[in-house]
Amino acid sequence: MSLSNAVVKSPVAWTPVCAASDLVACSGVVVWHAGAQVALFHVPGAPTELYAVDNRDPRSGANVIGRGLIASVHGELVVAAPLYKQHFRLRDGRCLEDDGQVLRVWAARVVEGRVELQS
Amino acid sequence: MNAIASIEQREKLVIVGNGMVGHHCVEQLIERGALARFEVRVFGEERQRAYDRVHLSEYFTGSDAEALALGDAGLYAAQGVALHLGEAVLEVDRERREVVTAQGRYAYDRLILATGSYPFVPPIQGSEGAARLVYRTLDDLDAIRAAAATARRGVVVGGGLLGLEAANALKSLGLEAHVVEFAPRLMPVQLDGEGGAALRARIEALGVGVHLARVTQAIVAGEEYRYRMNFDGGEYLETDLIVFSAGIRPQDALARACGLEVAARGGVVIDGECRSSDPRIHAIGECASWNGSVFGLVAPGYGMARNLAAALAGQEAAAFAGADMSTKLKLLGVDVGSIGDAHGATPGARSYRFIDEAGSSYRRLVLDASGKRVIGAVLVGDNSYYDTLLQYVQNGIAVPADPAALILPQSTGAPSLGADALPDSATICSCHNVSKGAVCAAIDSGCGDLAAVKSCTRAATGCGGCAALLKQVFEHELSARGVSVDKSLCEHFAHTRQELYALVRVEGIRDFDTLLARHGKGHVGCALCKPTVGSILASCWNQPIMDPALVPLQDTNDTFMANMQKNGTYSVVPRIPGGEITPDKLIVIGQVAKKYDLYTKITGGQRIDLFGAQLHELPLIWEELIAAGFETGHAYGKSTRTVKSCVGSTWCRYGVQDSVKMALLLEDRYKGLRSPHKLKFAVSGCTRECAEAQSKDIGVIATEKGWNLYVCGNGGMRPRHAELFATDLDDATLVRLIDRVLMFYIRTADKLQRTSVWRESLEGGLDYLKQVIIDDSLGLGAELEAQMQHVVDRYECEWANALKDPEKLKRFRTFVNDRRADPDVHFVRERGQRRPIGAAELHLIPTTEEVL
Secondary structure: OOOOOOOOOOOOOEEEEEEHHHOOEOEEEEEEEOOEEEEEEEOOOOOOOEEEEEOEOOOOOOEOHHHOEEEEEOOEEEEEOOOOOOEEEOOOOEEOOOOOOEOOEEOEEEEOOEEEEEO | OOOOOOHHHOEEEEEEOOOHHHHHHHHHHHHOOHHHOEEEEEEEOOOOOOEOOOOHHHHOOOOOHHHHEOOOOOHHHHHOOEEEEOOOEEEEEOOOOEEEEOOOEEEOOEEEEOOOEEEOOOOOEOOOHHHOEEOOOHHHHHHHHHHHOOOOEEEEEOOOHHHHHHHHHHHHOOOEEEEEOOOOOOOOOOOOHHHHHHHHHHHHHOOOEEEOOOOEEEEEEOOOOOEEEEEOOOOEEEEOEEEEOOOEEEOOHHHHHOOOOEOOOOOEEEOOOOEOOOOOEEEOHHHEEEOOEOOOOHHHHHHHHHHHHHHHOOOOOOOOOOOOOOEEEEEOOEEEEEEEOOOOOOOOOEEEEEEEOOOOEEEEEEEOOOOOOEEEEEEEOOHHHHHHHHHHHHHOOOOOOOHHHHOOOOOOOOOOOOHHHOOOOOEEEOOOOEEHHHHHHHHHOOOOOHHHHHHHHOOOOOOOOOHHHHHHHHHHHHHHOOOOOOOOOEOOEOOOHHHHHHHHHHHOOOOHHHHHHHHOOOOOOOOOHHHHHHHHHHHHHOOOOOOOOOHHHOOHHHHHOOEEOOOOOEEEOEOOHHHOOOHHHHHHHHHHHHHOOOEEEEOOOOOEEEEEEOHHHHHHHHHHHHHOOOOEOOOOOOEEEEEEEOOHHHOOOOOOOOHHHHHHHHHHHHOOOEOOOOEEEEEEOOOOOOOOHHHOOEEEEEEOOEEEEEEOOEOOOOOEOOEEEEEEEOHHHHHHHHHHHHHHHHHHOOOOOOHHHHHHHOOOHHHHHHHHHOOOOOOOHHHHHHHHHHHHHOOOOHHHHHHOOHHHHOOOOOEOOEOOOOOOOOEEEEOOEEEEOOHHHOOOOOOOOOOO
């Protein structure tokens, strides 16, 4: 079983969600995307500059991941959950402290000033 | 089969007395497995369980009875030891082998007397009530405190060790203190003439009256004060209360009544095995007399308890063979040390003396007739020589070619023997008889820090006098094992917080990226270094934390300038300086809370917390609060929180200063100051201390003449009382000292280290802090003040700043592409307000499940 949630069911479709100017450098914002809450993290200068993960913190059940602190742990970009401080890898949503916690991830890109997510 | 006997087979062991020595004996019995042989029952005459009498004076300067208590409250019960507190043993019936109390009779097979001693009060006509106080138990201290409430002046009869402690206690209660001593010098047992003179000069300089060679003949009604003490020779001294501290007497009444042999000068006669004239009855501590001597210190008592417990446990036990009566104390803030043969009484002994009349310091070194061994020493004014001299005496180390060097002032401080020069047999802690070898063994068995060594060996947990030496030995042994402690902040910075602070200051660095590029690794940082650097930058330059370069550094709550709660909503705390608020402002808070349906609760810091706001509501709420004149309360930051105050002299009949006005001044000055951890202040308008200033990082208490400053206290998980730092300050001096203390803390503390832990980690302790802050020993005073002034001048309400800037407000959207609120936030109403719904109350189908 792949834990990456790039479970592509249909041919690649990109949905615009917000403007690139809505992003905050080195920090997160949240978009409403087809009934889901998606946290977008913009890391200028990183190999991948834009990450999209689930906004819901599995530990607390609260929608707070988008308000977490971005960090680098052993070269991996992570977000620290604001309430209990566990770390999630931005590229695949895996929790560093607890294998049982995984965040759904979306492929994300910026095209002509718009942020797009793969649905 | 194992060796634990069934209960029926166990002998009955009764211990009379639950003082320090009695308690230590119980601990030792438990530790050595003696409970397998004995069913133990302990009687304590006092209501409190065993407490630390050595540090009794702290009862007046912060510690309560529980803080002074020894060991865990549940220890006896957990081990099946029966403890009868407040139940005095009235009689020992040796024939029936029973002890008798008011409650009943209890059988014993073995009996240990640990009844301690009682204060000797000379028979003086008119000595009663407040003219007959003593200083021994917590009840005695309560009586002194009660008498002091209406007193201006207090006298202690007795200029020995305990008498000077008692004088200090009177002084800390705000009384003018006097000491009356029968002998021609202070501390006649421990000090020689010159030492006594130096101590007297120092104590008089502190404002304590010293009256030597006086015998009190009668106490009569006074004219200016309540009592008049008439001395022989016609002189007199008036006072409102009298504390007798003229020596102790062994509490041997039970032993006398049941016919045990008692020494001529008092005390149950014991042999080396602590056995009395009845082999079933033992005596330990101050109630016992060994070889004609009673030992009035805790270490020999612990030694007896240890040996006896070992013998009862069936282990090999050393015989008690006398004790070293060396002492090191700080009396009224003055260092006093006495080692071995302080008086040079040994035949042929020769002394070296150093006398500094200008600075009132005195040191005496006593050598044996051969001139090769140190056998005694006296120190007044500077105990930094003590540890080394004690090691010379205890371990018979050969003196250097010029023995005087051991006591002469040196530019590099007191001569140090060096931990490596000590043999393994050297005693480090005499209270618990811990040798250097035992400390090394503890390190070898895996104790990696000082706290672990302390709890493993118990070294430095008795009187604490050996703490500095223990630390030296520990550090030396660690480095000898090639262990170096990695103090790197995180994987991105091989620096401590203090080093980063210095780099930011010296290089004028104003953002994280520059610091990371110049001194760190990687390009993002982490949850350790980012908030730490964010805090350092704020402490140094105080730029608005919502500036784009600073935003990514902030920890959860600073990021949105509110406190995130368990369901992802926020609480909002407007600043209410000093807890003073107008009805109009109170109404605005109520209106805002009502409009946004916020749960409202009064905080411990005299403000109002508004819970349940969603991210997008924060700017709207603050718009209304700021329009009404509120500012951010920084409840979310590692920064100045509140200055709590009582109502002070404007309303209170006891108030002596305007505490609210001072609280407003302080809160206005330090609001917005970011620091390694949160900072809480309080100002009380009189000594009744209604603002609880002694539990704060910075506590200010009004006096008739100005303000007393307390520093480095806190509540929380590990409460610590603040310590008195300076007295009777005027407003300007108070602010100057607080400026310096706080900036010095910000400069030297570790990350997330509160002032209390920082203060405990300062080598040299409170005295060192006083030297740096009050005496300006590092020449930092002006710099620290200027740095604080810079922060004060740069203050701007960060919520007001953010509201002015649409770019900064963009982040306060629950969804950047949708105006809806978070649909998963649910509340229920309880007691007229809403609160987050509990997981058990929520019966919704999670929407994410079907996707996976």
